[in-house]
Amino acid sequence: MKKIKYCSRNMKNNGTKPVYKAMKSKYPEIKMKKKDCLGNCRTCKHECFVMIKSDTVKADSADKLYKQLKRLIG
Numbered sequence: 136m137k138k139i140k141y142c143s144r145n146m147k148n149n150g151t152k153p154v155y156k157a158m159k160s161k162y163p164e165i166k167m168k169k170k171d172c173l174g175n176c177r178t179c180k181h182e183c184f185v186m187i188k189s190d191t192v193k194a195d196s197a198d199k200l201y202k203q204l205k206r207l208i209g
Contacts, residue, residue, distance in 0.1 A: 138166040139204070140186040142173040149183045150197045157201060162208060 139158065146152040146169070159167050175191060178184050183200040184193035192207065194200035 138168060138187070140168045140170055140173060142175070142179055142184070142186075143169050143171050145173075145179045145184060148179070151183045151185070151200060154183070154185075154197050154201045154204070158204060165208070 141151060141155050146155060155167060155169070158165070173179075173186055175184060175186075178191060178193055182193045182195060183197050184191055185200065185204070186192075187207070192200070192203055194203055
């Protein structure tokens with residue numbers, strides 16, 4: 136895993152900003168990119184999500200998303 140993309144709109148609407156900050160401080164070797172829109176509007180409206188390569192990682196809350204990302208990294 137080399138790069139995680141975050142949707143700025145999802146950060147604002149669903150609260151993934153703390154996930155971004157926590158991941159950036161805990162895993163500085165992984166690139167974190169913020170994009171205005173990742174084109175997953177249906178997911179973005181209802182869930183917290185990030186993109187890793189072309190895969191969507193999503194969860195009901197920012198806390199659950201953070202735990203999922205930590206599990207994926209190892």
